[in-house]
Amino acid sequence: MTTRIIGTGRCLPETVVTNDYLSTIMDTSDEWISSRTGIKERRIVKNETTASMSAEAARQAMEDAGVTAEEIDLIIVGTLTGDYITPSTACEVQAAIGAVNAMAFDVNAACTGFIVALNTAHLYIQAGIYRTALVIGAETLSKIMDWNDRSTCVLFGDGAGAAIVRSNEKGIMSFVQGADGAKGLSLACKDRANNNPLVQNPKDLNYTAMNGQEVYKFAVTKVPECIHQVLEDANLTTDDIKYFILHQANIRIINSVAKRLKVSEDKFPISLDHCGNVSAASVPILLDEVNKNGLLQKGDKIVISGFGGGLTWGADIIEW
Ligand code: UT7
Numbered sequence: 001m002t003t004r005i006i007g008t009g010r011c012l013p014e015t016v017v018t019n020d021y022l023s024t025i026m027d028t029s030d031e032w033i034s035s036r037t038g039i040k041e042r043r044i045v046k047n048e049t050t051a052s053m054s055a056e057a058a059r060q061a062m063e064d065a066g067v068t069a070e071e072i073d074l075i076i077v078g079t080l081t082g083d084y085i086t087p088s089t090a091c092e093v094q095a096a097i098g099a100v101n102a103m104a105f106d107v108n109a110a111c112t113g114f115i116v117a118l119n120t121a122h123l124y125i126q127a128g129i130y131r132t133a134l135v136i137g138a139e140t141l142s143k144i145m146d147w148n149d150r151s152t153c154v155l156f157g158d159g160a161g162a163a164i165v166r167s168n169e170k171g172i173m174s175f176v177q178g179a180d181g182a183k184g185l186s187l188a189c190k191d192r193a194n195n196n197p198l199v200q201n202p203k204d205l206n207y208t209a210m211n212g213q214e215v216y217k218f219a220v221t222k223v224p225e226c227i228h229q230v231l232e233d234a235n236l237t238t239d240d241i242k243y244f245i246l247h248q249a250n251i252r253i254i255n256s257v258a259k260r261l262k263v264s265e266d267k268f269p270i271s272l273d274h275c276g277n278v279s280a281a282s283v284p285i286l287l288d289e290v291n292k293n294g295l296l297q298k299g300d301k302i303v304i305s306g307f308g309g310g311l312t313w314g315a316d317i318i319e320w
Pocket of ligand 1: 032037111150154211213215219249253277308
């Protein structure tokens, strides 16, 4: 037995923030952002929270799957921007949707968060411990951006994507995941300052800082490598894959991965143009777009892959 995705959903904040708008509040331009990244606009929260977007994406995924809240045994949210340190976003979602029979917890693997959450659910399911799980990737990245740092804040957006997964004979065929903590500070956001009485001059809150070129180089080598690995583990080639659903950080990264895999860019659907980089939410949002656009038929094989903070990476092959 393995784990099948039986329903998907997504929720984006209402407010659209265009590159042109950003160029009115900081020294940037649509030309710079579009040509370097492919991003045209992103959604940013006003009243939405990580949990409220997660719960809405979950409701849509449950409807798509035809599953009730009571049937869910496990909720895992991949996020680095929960609303609270505790309770977890997953516990907030459990309460919001009434999944009274579910265990719930978050995982933080940054932009690989949805992949790691999915694989964790898969292993519980494969072990026979749970049958049905709700897996979410959700972020409110706008709250951890330095809005005076044009080199990072223009790249990211907010949103949530969800999938209902269930024990089945078809589904996840192989997965790989990995981490390189030694390179972690190339994409980092420090936690709150410790102001206990023993600490002198606690430092202020920090925001996200990234060595873009370092992360870029990591992504364009590690992603093709881990995709080759999952293909090999599943005894498949790139020809067997209908779509490569990658974390949406930069169109140049995606095109470079396509080139290194010798696969047409047409097989790489894109949401970064209208969502920006939504970290753990990128993959499930794009997966839902592809699913709801009717692009997936039963039996199709897809690759999903995430990469980023940690540094972390991962990929799965999934039979639809
Ligand atoms: O999800 C996590 C994974 N993250 C990623 O995968 C990100 C990977 N990295 C990247 O996508 C790219 O490195 C960036 C898009 C972040 C940056 O592109 P780049 O081609 O590496 O640009 P750069 O950092 O080398 O900056 C080039 C120039 C600099 O000016 P000078 O020093 O050449 O005069 C920057 O100051 O662009 C300037 N710049 C900007 N100009 C206008 C930086 N940000 C902006 C901006 N608008 N927003």
